[in-house]
Amino acid sequence: MLVQLVRKYPWLRERIVAPFIVNVNPDIVSTAALVCAVFSGYFFFSGSFLLAAVFLFLNGFLDIVDGEIAKKGKWKPTKRGDFIDHTFDRVSDVFIFVGIAYNPIMPLDVVLLTLVCLILVSYLGTQAQALTKDRFYGGIAGRSDRHAVLFIGAVAECFVAGALLYSIYVIFVLSFVTFLQRFRSIYKVLK
Numbered sequence: 001m002l003v004q005l006v007r008k009y010p011w012l013r014e015r016i017v018a019p020f021i022v023n024v025n026p027d028i029v030s031t032a033a034l035v036c037a038v039f040s041g042y043f044f045f046s047g048s049f050l051l052a053a054v055f056l057f058l059n060g061f062l063d064i065v066d067g068e069i070a071k072k073g074k075w076k077p078t079k080r081g082d083f084i085d086h087t088f089d090r091v092s093d094v095f096i097f098v099g100i101a102y103n104p105i106m107p108l109d110v111v112l113l114t115l116v117c118l119i120l121v122s123y124l125g126t127q128a129q130a131l132t133k134d135r136f137y138g139g140i141a142g143r144s145d146r147h148a149v150l151f152i153g154a155v156a157e158c159f160v161a162g163a164l165l166y167s168i169y170v171i172f173v174l175s176f177v178t179f180l181q182r183f184r185s186i187y188k189v190l191k
Contacts, residue, residue: 017068026070033062037092041099053154061145104158117175124182139178146171
């Protein structure tokens, strides 16, 4: 959803991110995004949901900035940078969702099942890239959509008990549907 919006209005992304394009190796920005995810996971675990949301936002924002620096800065996009970016994204997802899973108010099995689902969604994107040379981002929800739902759930949890759990259920459903959509689309392309 958010990815399609940005693709439809690329100037919006450029205008928001432009002030943050600096002359720094984008791998450093990817690493900073990963560190933010570790903090987010820790704060989810400890129940500091507002801080978890802040670091979740920073993780997502830095993930956007690293790509823009690679495209627009003096640093050129490389296969190594793409590898680091996608690997750190998955590791970030693991830190965040394991932090949520081990928070005492959250049902461990539901959160871990959601984590498995969203990693499978990502796997299909990279599998498509391996088989067709094009990464596949289709489906109803991508990483940015999950971040938006989780961010809202974390902030809402500060005011309404159970809001974070509902956001996990929404992410699970969106990830499951996205997995099915991507599987079907990639299967059709490979015929």
